[in-house]
Amino acid sequence: MNSYFSSTLFRKTLAALSGLFLVIFLIGHLIGNLQLILLSGEAAQKQFNEYALFMTTNPAVKILSIVTYTSIILHILLTIILVLQSKQARPIGYAVEGGGENSAWASRNMALLGSLLLVFIILHMKSFWYEMHWGAIGNDPSGNKDLYTVTVVAFQNIWYTAFYVFSMIILGFHLSHGIGSGFQTIGLKTRKYLEPIEKTAILFSILIPSAFASIPIILYLQSL
Protein backbone atom coordinates (compact mmCIF):
# COMPACT_ATOMS: atom_id res chain seq x y z
CA MET A 1 0.00 0.00 0.00
CA ASN A 2 2.90 2.31 0.81
CA SER A 3 4.27 2.05 -2.71
CA TYR A 4 0.77 2.91 -3.97
CA PHE A 5 0.80 6.36 -2.37
CA SER A 6 4.34 7.13 -3.48
CA SER A 7 3.75 5.90 -7.06
CA THR A 8 3.75 8.43 -9.90
CA LEU A 9 0.36 7.11 -11.05
CA PHE A 10 -1.30 7.77 -7.69
CA ARG A 11 0.17 11.26 -7.38
CA LYS A 12 -0.72 12.10 -10.93
CA THR A 13 -4.31 10.99 -10.36
CA LEU A 14 -4.56 13.19 -7.28
CA ALA A 15 -3.10 16.12 -9.24
CA ALA A 16 -5.75 15.52 -11.91
CA LEU A 17 -8.64 15.24 -9.43
CA SER A 18 -7.59 18.42 -7.62
CA GLY A 19 -7.08 20.21 -10.97
CA LEU A 20 -10.51 19.13 -12.20
CA PHE A 21 -12.09 20.26 -8.94
CA LEU A 22 -10.44 23.64 -9.46
CA VAL A 23 -12.12 23.82 -12.87
CA ILE A 24 -15.50 23.33 -11.19
CA PHE A 25 -14.53 25.99 -8.65
CA LEU A 26 -13.67 28.35 -11.52
CA ILE A 27 -17.15 27.97 -12.98
CA GLY A 28 -18.77 28.84 -9.66
CA HIS A 29 -16.40 31.73 -9.08
CA LEU A 30 -17.14 33.06 -12.56
CA ILE A 31 -20.90 33.04 -12.02
CA GLY A 32 -20.40 35.02 -8.81
CA ASN A 33 -18.13 37.54 -10.47
CA LEU A 34 -20.45 38.17 -13.38
CA GLN A 35 -22.68 40.08 -10.92
CA LEU A 36 -20.07 42.83 -11.17
CA ILE A 37 -21.04 43.60 -14.74
CA LEU A 38 -24.55 42.20 -15.24
CA LEU A 39 -26.01 44.97 -13.09
CA SER A 40 -24.58 48.46 -12.91
CA GLY A 41 -24.14 51.33 -10.48
CA GLU A 42 -25.75 51.04 -7.05
CA ALA A 43 -27.72 47.91 -7.88
CA ALA A 44 -24.48 46.09 -8.75
CA GLN A 45 -22.82 47.44 -5.61
CA LYS A 46 -25.62 46.25 -3.33
CA GLN A 47 -25.94 42.84 -4.98
CA PHE A 48 -22.22 42.12 -5.18
CA ASN A 49 -21.50 43.16 -1.59
CA GLU A 50 -24.36 41.01 -0.30
CA TYR A 51 -22.93 38.11 -2.29
CA ALA A 52 -19.43 38.77 -0.87
CA LEU A 53 -20.83 38.77 2.66
CA PHE A 54 -22.67 35.51 1.97
CA MET A 55 -19.48 33.94 0.61
CA THR A 56 -17.47 34.85 3.71
CA THR A 57 -20.08 33.79 6.27
CA ASN A 58 -22.19 30.91 4.95
CA PRO A 59 -21.15 27.57 6.57
CA ALA A 60 -21.73 25.51 3.39
CA VAL A 61 -19.49 27.89 1.49
CA LYS A 62 -16.91 27.51 4.28
CA ILE A 63 -16.74 23.78 3.66
CA LEU A 64 -16.48 24.27 -0.10
CA SER A 65 -13.75 26.82 0.39
CA ILE A 66 -11.75 24.38 2.52
CA VAL A 67 -12.01 21.81 -0.28
CA THR A 68 -10.85 24.50 -2.71
CA TYR A 69 -7.83 25.52 -0.62
CA THR A 70 -6.92 21.86 -0.14
CA SER A 71 -7.19 21.29 -3.89
CA ILE A 72 -4.96 24.24 -4.71
CA ILE A 73 -2.31 23.19 -2.20
CA LEU A 74 -2.47 19.51 -3.25
CA HIS A 75 -2.38 20.42 -6.92
CA ILE A 76 0.64 22.69 -6.52
CA LEU A 77 2.57 20.35 -4.21
CA LEU A 78 1.95 17.22 -6.27
CA THR A 79 2.69 18.81 -9.63
CA ILE A 80 5.91 20.35 -8.28
CA ILE A 81 7.03 16.99 -6.84
CA LEU A 82 6.20 15.19 -10.10
CA VAL A 83 7.82 17.81 -12.31
CA LEU A 84 11.05 17.82 -10.27
CA GLN A 85 11.11 14.03 -10.25
CA SER A 86 10.67 13.89 -14.03
CA LYS A 87 13.36 16.54 -14.60
CA GLN A 88 15.83 14.08 -13.09
CA ALA A 89 14.80 11.44 -15.59
CA ARG A 90 16.61 13.32 -18.38
CA PRO A 91 19.85 14.84 -17.09
CA ILE A 92 21.27 15.33 -20.60
CA GLY A 93 18.85 16.95 -23.06
CA TYR A 94 18.73 16.79 -26.83
CA ALA A 95 20.73 19.11 -29.08
CA VAL A 96 17.76 19.20 -31.44
CA GLU A 97 14.35 19.39 -29.73
CA GLY A 98 11.56 17.74 -31.70
CA GLY A 99 8.72 18.36 -29.23
CA GLY A 100 7.04 20.92 -31.50
CA GLU A 101 6.34 18.17 -34.00
CA ASN A 102 4.77 15.61 -31.72
CA SER A 103 2.92 17.51 -28.98
CA ALA A 104 1.08 20.74 -28.19
CA TRP A 105 3.01 23.69 -26.72
CA ALA A 106 0.76 23.99 -23.66
CA SER A 107 1.22 20.30 -22.86
CA ARG A 108 5.00 20.77 -22.67
CA ASN A 109 4.81 23.95 -20.59
CA MET A 110 2.29 23.18 -17.85
CA ALA A 111 4.82 23.94 -15.12
CA LEU A 112 5.64 27.38 -16.57
CA LEU A 113 1.93 28.14 -17.09
CA GLY A 114 1.11 26.88 -13.59
CA SER A 115 3.85 29.00 -12.00
CA LEU A 116 2.50 32.12 -13.72
CA LEU A 117 -0.96 31.18 -12.45
CA LEU A 118 0.45 30.85 -8.94
CA VAL A 119 1.84 34.41 -9.13
CA PHE A 120 -1.59 35.54 -10.28
CA ILE A 121 -3.41 33.64 -7.53
CA ILE A 122 -1.19 35.20 -4.83
CA LEU A 123 -1.67 38.76 -6.11
CA HIS A 124 -5.37 38.18 -6.69
CA MET A 125 -5.91 36.89 -3.15
CA LYS A 126 -3.93 39.79 -1.72
CA SER A 127 -6.09 42.30 -3.63
CA PHE A 128 -9.53 40.96 -2.79
CA TRP A 129 -9.60 37.96 -0.47
CA TYR A 130 -7.14 39.48 2.04
CA GLU A 131 -8.83 42.89 1.87
CA MET A 132 -12.29 41.38 2.39
CA HIS A 133 -11.15 39.39 5.43
CA TRP A 134 -8.61 41.62 7.12
CA GLY A 135 -8.30 44.87 5.15
CA ALA A 136 -9.72 48.22 6.19
CA ILE A 137 -12.48 48.71 3.62
CA GLY A 138 -15.43 51.09 3.90
CA ASN A 139 -19.12 50.16 4.03
CA ASP A 140 -21.71 50.62 1.31
CA PRO A 141 -25.07 52.41 1.94
CA SER A 142 -26.60 49.12 3.18
CA GLY A 143 -23.81 48.78 5.75
CA ASN A 144 -22.01 45.84 4.06
CA LYS A 145 -18.26 45.81 3.42
CA ASP A 146 -17.81 47.56 0.07
CA LEU A 147 -15.74 45.03 -1.88
CA TYR A 148 -17.52 46.27 -5.00
CA THR A 149 -15.81 49.67 -4.83
CA VAL A 150 -12.43 48.05 -4.07
CA THR A 151 -12.85 46.02 -7.25
CA VAL A 152 -14.05 48.87 -9.43
CA VAL A 153 -11.20 51.09 -8.26
CA ALA A 154 -8.62 48.36 -8.84
CA PHE A 155 -9.61 48.04 -12.47
CA GLN A 156 -9.36 51.75 -13.16
CA ASN A 157 -5.67 50.99 -13.52
CA ILE A 158 -4.78 49.91 -17.06
CA TRP A 159 -1.72 47.89 -15.95
CA TYR A 160 -3.67 46.02 -13.30
CA THR A 161 -6.38 45.29 -15.87
CA ALA A 162 -3.78 44.16 -18.42
CA PHE A 163 -2.20 41.82 -15.85
CA TYR A 164 -5.59 40.19 -15.28
CA VAL A 165 -6.25 39.74 -18.97
CA PHE A 166 -2.75 38.31 -19.50
CA SER A 167 -3.27 35.87 -16.61
CA MET A 168 -6.55 34.69 -18.10
CA ILE A 169 -4.75 33.92 -21.39
CA ILE A 170 -2.26 31.87 -19.33
CA LEU A 171 -5.21 30.11 -17.64
CA GLY A 172 -6.67 29.35 -21.06
CA PHE A 173 -3.47 27.60 -22.15
CA HIS A 174 -3.22 25.71 -18.83
CA LEU A 175 -6.80 24.50 -19.23
CA SER A 176 -6.41 23.74 -22.95
CA HIS A 177 -4.16 20.84 -21.95
CA GLY A 178 -5.27 20.38 -18.34
CA ILE A 179 -8.94 19.51 -18.77
CA GLY A 180 -8.45 16.83 -21.43
CA SER A 181 -5.36 15.53 -19.64
CA GLY A 182 -7.22 15.31 -16.34
CA PHE A 183 -10.00 13.25 -17.95
CA GLN A 184 -7.40 10.96 -19.50
CA THR A 185 -5.63 10.55 -16.17
CA ILE A 186 -8.76 9.67 -14.22
CA GLY A 187 -9.71 7.26 -16.98
CA LEU A 188 -12.86 8.84 -18.42
CA LYS A 189 -11.42 9.78 -21.82
CA THR A 190 -12.27 6.44 -23.39
CA ARG A 191 -12.00 6.00 -27.14
CA LYS A 192 -15.75 6.41 -27.45
CA TYR A 193 -15.82 9.78 -25.64
CA LEU A 194 -12.43 11.02 -26.86
CA GLU A 195 -13.80 13.50 -29.39
CA PRO A 196 -16.59 15.04 -27.32
CA ILE A 197 -14.32 15.34 -24.26
CA GLU A 198 -11.52 16.98 -26.23
CA LYS A 199 -13.92 19.39 -27.94
CA THR A 200 -15.67 20.34 -24.69
CA ALA A 201 -12.29 20.78 -22.99
CA ILE A 202 -11.12 23.22 -25.66
CA LEU A 203 -14.46 25.05 -25.57
CA PHE A 204 -14.21 25.45 -21.77
CA SER A 205 -10.57 26.53 -21.96
CA ILE A 206 -11.67 29.38 -24.25
CA LEU A 207 -15.01 30.26 -22.61
CA ILE A 208 -13.99 30.34 -18.93
CA PRO A 209 -10.94 32.63 -19.30
CA SER A 210 -12.68 34.93 -21.81
CA ALA A 211 -15.68 35.38 -19.54
CA PHE A 212 -13.37 36.07 -16.59
CA ALA A 213 -11.29 38.53 -18.62
CA SER A 214 -14.37 40.39 -19.82
CA ILE A 215 -15.03 41.60 -16.24
CA PRO A 216 -11.86 43.70 -15.73
CA ILE A 217 -12.07 44.89 -19.34
CA ILE A 218 -15.66 46.12 -18.90
CA LEU A 219 -14.92 47.68 -15.50
CA TYR A 220 -11.91 49.47 -16.97
CA LEU A 221 -13.92 50.76 -19.95
CA GLN A 222 -16.71 51.96 -17.63
CA SER A 223 -14.13 53.95 -15.65
CA LEU A 224 -12.97 55.95 -18.68
Place this chain on the structure above:
Amino acid sequence: MADLNLTLKIWRQDGPTEPGGFKTYDISDLNTHMSFLEMLDVLNENLVNSGDEPVAFDHDCREGICGMCSMVINGRPHGPLEGTTTCQLHMRHFNDGDTVTIEPWRAKPFPVLKDLIVDRTPFDRIIQAGGFVSVNTGSAPDGNAIPIGKDISDDAFDAAACIGCGACVAACKNASANLFTAAKISQLALLPQGQTERVERVIGMVKQMDEEGFGHCTNTGACEAECPKEISVDYIRKMNWEFHSANVKG
Protein backbone atom coordinates in the same frame (compact mmCIF):
# COMPACT_ATOMS: atom_id res chain seq x y z
CA MET B 1 17.97 8.18 -58.72
CA ALA B 2 19.51 11.39 -57.46
CA ASP B 3 22.67 11.26 -55.41
CA LEU B 4 22.57 12.75 -51.99
CA ASN B 5 25.19 14.66 -49.97
CA LEU B 6 24.68 15.20 -46.25
CA THR B 7 26.42 16.69 -43.26
CA LEU B 8 26.04 14.40 -40.26
CA LYS B 9 26.39 15.58 -36.67
CA ILE B 10 26.71 12.43 -34.58
CA TRP B 11 27.03 11.96 -30.83
CA ARG B 12 30.30 10.14 -30.08
CA GLN B 13 31.03 8.75 -26.65
CA ASP B 14 33.60 6.08 -25.82
CA GLY B 15 31.91 4.58 -22.78
CA PRO B 16 29.26 5.09 -20.08
CA THR B 17 31.56 7.19 -17.92
CA GLU B 18 33.47 8.99 -20.70
CA PRO B 19 32.42 12.50 -21.72
CA GLY B 20 30.71 12.63 -25.11
CA GLY B 21 30.29 15.23 -27.81
CA PHE B 22 29.14 15.81 -31.37
CA LYS B 23 31.43 15.11 -34.34
CA THR B 24 30.64 16.33 -37.83
CA TYR B 25 31.05 14.14 -40.90
CA ASP B 26 30.42 14.92 -44.56
CA ILE B 27 29.05 12.06 -46.59
CA SER B 28 28.51 12.20 -50.33
CA ASP B 29 27.03 10.31 -53.27
CA LEU B 30 24.49 8.39 -51.21
CA ASN B 31 21.94 6.23 -52.99
CA THR B 32 18.47 7.52 -52.04
CA HIS B 33 17.11 3.96 -51.90
CA MET B 34 19.35 3.19 -48.93
CA SER B 35 17.89 2.85 -45.50
CA PHE B 36 19.15 5.16 -42.77
CA LEU B 37 21.14 2.29 -41.26
CA GLU B 38 22.71 1.49 -44.64
CA MET B 39 23.75 5.13 -44.84
CA LEU B 40 25.47 4.68 -41.46
CA ASP B 41 27.09 1.48 -42.78
CA VAL B 42 28.59 3.53 -45.63
CA LEU B 43 29.80 6.13 -43.16
CA ASN B 44 31.38 3.43 -41.01
CA GLU B 45 33.11 1.87 -44.01
CA ASN B 46 34.60 5.28 -44.81
CA LEU B 47 35.65 5.72 -41.19
CA VAL B 48 37.30 2.28 -41.03
CA ASN B 49 39.09 2.90 -44.34
CA SER B 50 40.55 6.11 -43.01
CA GLY B 51 41.63 4.41 -39.77
CA ASP B 52 38.92 5.95 -37.56
CA GLU B 53 36.62 4.26 -35.04
CA PRO B 54 33.23 3.43 -36.61
CA VAL B 55 30.02 4.82 -35.07
CA ALA B 56 28.47 2.26 -32.72
CA PHE B 57 24.71 1.86 -33.18
CA ASP B 58 22.20 -0.86 -32.27
CA HIS B 59 20.47 -2.86 -35.00
CA ASP B 60 19.34 -6.40 -35.61
CA CYS B 61 16.40 -7.34 -37.82
CA ARG B 62 16.48 -4.31 -40.12
CA GLU B 63 12.84 -5.01 -40.95
CA GLY B 64 11.07 -3.00 -38.27
CA ILE B 65 10.24 -5.78 -35.82
CA CYS B 66 13.04 -6.09 -33.27
CA GLY B 67 13.12 -2.55 -31.90
CA MET B 68 16.90 -2.31 -31.70
CA CYS B 69 17.65 0.58 -34.09
CA SER B 70 17.31 3.35 -31.53
CA MET B 71 18.47 6.85 -32.41
CA VAL B 72 17.07 10.35 -32.39
CA ILE B 73 17.27 11.91 -35.83
CA ASN B 74 16.86 15.69 -35.97
CA GLY B 75 15.01 15.65 -32.65
CA ARG B 76 12.64 12.80 -33.57
CA PRO B 77 13.04 9.21 -32.32
CA HIS B 78 13.43 6.99 -35.43
CA GLY B 79 13.39 10.10 -37.63
CA PRO B 80 10.70 12.25 -39.20
CA LEU B 81 8.24 9.61 -40.50
CA GLU B 82 5.25 8.37 -38.53
CA GLY B 83 5.00 4.68 -37.66
CA THR B 84 8.52 3.94 -38.91
CA THR B 85 11.66 2.48 -37.31
CA THR B 86 15.08 3.86 -38.25
CA CYS B 87 15.83 0.74 -40.28
CA GLN B 88 12.69 1.34 -42.35
CA LEU B 89 13.47 5.02 -42.93
CA HIS B 90 14.90 5.64 -46.39
CA MET B 91 17.26 8.34 -47.55
CA ARG B 92 14.78 9.67 -50.11
CA HIS B 93 13.12 11.49 -47.21
CA PHE B 94 16.18 13.75 -46.91
CA ASN B 95 17.23 16.59 -49.16
CA ASP B 96 20.62 17.18 -50.74
CA GLY B 97 22.71 19.42 -48.48
CA ASP B 98 20.73 18.67 -45.27
CA THR B 99 22.46 18.62 -41.91
CA VAL B 100 21.26 15.59 -39.93
CA THR B 101 21.82 15.47 -36.18
CA ILE B 102 21.88 11.97 -34.68
CA GLU B 103 21.71 11.46 -30.91
CA PRO B 104 21.17 8.51 -28.58
CA TRP B 105 17.95 8.05 -26.55
CA ARG B 106 18.24 10.48 -23.64
CA ALA B 107 16.98 9.16 -20.30
CA LYS B 108 18.70 8.57 -17.00
CA PRO B 109 17.57 4.91 -16.86
CA PHE B 110 19.03 4.42 -20.41
CA PRO B 111 22.73 5.28 -19.98
CA VAL B 112 24.81 5.56 -23.15
CA LEU B 113 27.05 2.51 -23.53
CA LYS B 114 28.87 3.80 -26.62
CA ASP B 115 28.03 6.44 -29.23
CA LEU B 116 24.35 5.83 -30.14
CA ILE B 117 23.91 2.61 -28.15
CA VAL B 118 22.04 2.87 -24.85
CA ASP B 119 21.39 0.25 -22.17
CA ARG B 120 17.70 -0.67 -22.24
CA THR B 121 17.76 -3.39 -19.57
CA PRO B 122 15.36 -1.33 -17.39
CA PHE B 123 12.66 -2.47 -19.85
CA ASP B 124 13.67 -6.10 -19.29
CA ARG B 125 13.34 -5.60 -15.55
CA ILE B 126 9.86 -4.09 -15.97
CA ILE B 127 8.86 -7.21 -17.91
CA GLN B 128 10.43 -9.46 -15.27
CA ALA B 129 8.31 -7.67 -12.66
CA GLY B 130 5.11 -9.14 -14.13
CA GLY B 131 4.94 -8.89 -17.93
CA PHE B 132 4.40 -12.60 -18.45
CA VAL B 133 1.94 -15.43 -17.85
CA SER B 134 3.04 -18.51 -15.93
CA VAL B 135 2.15 -21.72 -17.78
CA ASN B 136 2.86 -25.35 -17.15
CA THR B 137 5.20 -26.90 -19.68
CA GLY B 138 3.92 -29.67 -21.88
CA SER B 139 2.55 -29.90 -25.37
CA ALA B 140 1.33 -26.70 -27.00
CA PRO B 141 -2.30 -25.93 -26.10
CA ASP B 142 -4.90 -25.94 -28.85
CA GLY B 143 -5.08 -22.47 -30.41
CA ASN B 144 -8.87 -22.28 -30.21
CA ALA B 145 -9.37 -23.88 -26.80
CA ILE B 146 -10.27 -20.50 -25.27
CA PRO B 147 -12.61 -18.48 -27.50
CA ILE B 148 -11.91 -14.73 -27.39
CA GLY B 149 -14.05 -12.04 -29.01
CA LYS B 150 -12.61 -10.36 -32.07
CA ASP B 151 -12.74 -6.84 -30.62
CA ILE B 152 -10.85 -7.96 -27.52
CA SER B 153 -8.27 -9.97 -29.41
CA ASP B 154 -7.74 -7.01 -31.78
CA ASP B 155 -7.27 -4.66 -28.83
CA ALA B 156 -4.80 -7.03 -27.17
CA PHE B 157 -2.97 -7.46 -30.44
CA ASP B 158 -2.63 -3.70 -30.94
CA ALA B 159 -0.99 -3.46 -27.51
CA ALA B 160 1.18 -6.48 -28.24
CA ALA B 161 2.57 -4.72 -31.33
CA CYS B 162 4.97 -2.89 -28.98
CA ILE B 163 8.55 -3.82 -29.92
CA GLY B 164 10.07 -2.35 -26.76
CA CYS B 165 12.30 0.05 -28.67
CA GLY B 166 12.04 2.86 -26.12
CA ALA B 167 11.02 5.60 -28.57
CA CYS B 168 8.21 6.54 -26.13
CA VAL B 169 10.78 7.26 -23.43
CA ALA B 170 13.03 9.10 -25.88
CA ALA B 171 10.17 11.27 -27.16
CA CYS B 172 8.60 12.10 -23.81
CA LYS B 173 9.71 15.35 -22.22
CA ASN B 174 9.63 13.52 -18.87
CA ALA B 175 11.40 10.42 -20.20
CA SER B 176 8.34 8.48 -19.05
CA ALA B 177 7.97 4.77 -19.75
CA ASN B 178 4.17 4.83 -19.33
CA LEU B 179 3.36 3.82 -22.90
CA PHE B 180 5.71 0.82 -22.91
CA THR B 181 4.55 -0.38 -19.49
CA ALA B 182 0.88 0.24 -20.30
CA ALA B 183 1.09 -1.71 -23.57
CA LYS B 184 2.76 -4.68 -21.88
CA ILE B 185 0.22 -4.68 -19.03
CA SER B 186 -2.80 -4.27 -21.32
CA GLN B 187 -1.91 -7.01 -23.78
CA LEU B 188 -2.17 -9.53 -20.93
CA ALA B 189 -4.91 -7.87 -18.86
CA LEU B 190 -7.25 -8.03 -21.87
CA LEU B 191 -6.92 -11.78 -22.36
CA PRO B 192 -8.24 -14.68 -20.22
CA GLN B 193 -4.70 -16.10 -19.86
CA GLY B 194 -3.63 -12.90 -18.12
CA GLN B 195 -6.27 -12.87 -15.37
CA THR B 196 -4.60 -15.07 -12.74
CA GLU B 197 -1.63 -12.77 -12.22
CA ARG B 198 -3.48 -9.58 -13.09
CA VAL B 199 -3.22 -7.78 -9.75
CA GLU B 200 0.43 -8.58 -8.98
CA ARG B 201 1.34 -7.80 -12.58
CA VAL B 202 0.23 -4.19 -12.67
CA ILE B 203 1.45 -3.44 -9.15
CA GLY B 204 4.85 -5.02 -9.79
CA MET B 205 5.41 -3.48 -13.21
CA VAL B 206 4.40 0.05 -12.19
CA LYS B 207 6.60 -0.18 -9.10
CA GLN B 208 9.56 -1.32 -11.20
CA MET B 209 8.90 1.43 -13.76
CA ASP B 210 9.05 4.08 -11.00
CA GLU B 211 12.10 2.49 -9.38
CA GLU B 212 14.04 2.58 -12.63
CA GLY B 213 13.77 6.37 -12.50
CA PHE B 214 11.54 7.06 -15.51
CA GLY B 215 9.50 10.27 -15.33
CA HIS B 216 5.73 10.55 -14.91
CA CYS B 217 3.13 10.88 -17.66
CA THR B 218 1.75 14.34 -18.44
CA ASN B 219 -0.33 13.20 -21.39
CA THR B 220 1.52 15.25 -24.01
CA GLY B 221 0.89 12.44 -26.49
CA ALA B 222 4.45 12.62 -27.87
CA CYS B 223 4.93 8.88 -27.22
CA GLU B 224 2.00 7.83 -29.39
CA ALA B 225 3.06 10.29 -32.11
CA GLU B 226 6.60 8.87 -32.23
CA CYS B 227 5.85 5.18 -31.60
CA PRO B 228 6.92 3.16 -34.66
CA LYS B 229 4.02 0.80 -33.95
CA GLU B 230 1.56 3.65 -33.26
CA ILE B 231 0.54 2.25 -29.86
CA SER B 232 -2.37 4.32 -28.48
CA VAL B 233 -2.16 6.33 -25.24
CA ASP B 234 -5.52 4.74 -24.47
CA TYR B 235 -3.49 1.89 -22.93
CA ILE B 236 -2.07 4.42 -20.43
CA ARG B 237 -5.63 5.32 -19.45
CA LYS B 238 -6.37 1.59 -19.05
CA MET B 239 -3.20 1.11 -16.98
CA ASN B 240 -4.32 3.85 -14.57
CA TRP B 241 -7.63 2.03 -13.95
CA GLU B 242 -5.87 -1.30 -13.73
CA PHE B 243 -3.42 0.12 -11.18
CA HIS B 244 -5.96 1.83 -8.95
CA SER B 245 -8.39 -1.08 -8.91
CA ALA B 246 -5.57 -3.55 -8.21
CA ASN B 247 -4.48 -1.48 -5.22
CA VAL B 248 -7.98 -0.89 -3.90
CA LYS B 249 -9.18 -4.48 -4.30
CA GLY B 250 -5.78 -5.78 -3.16
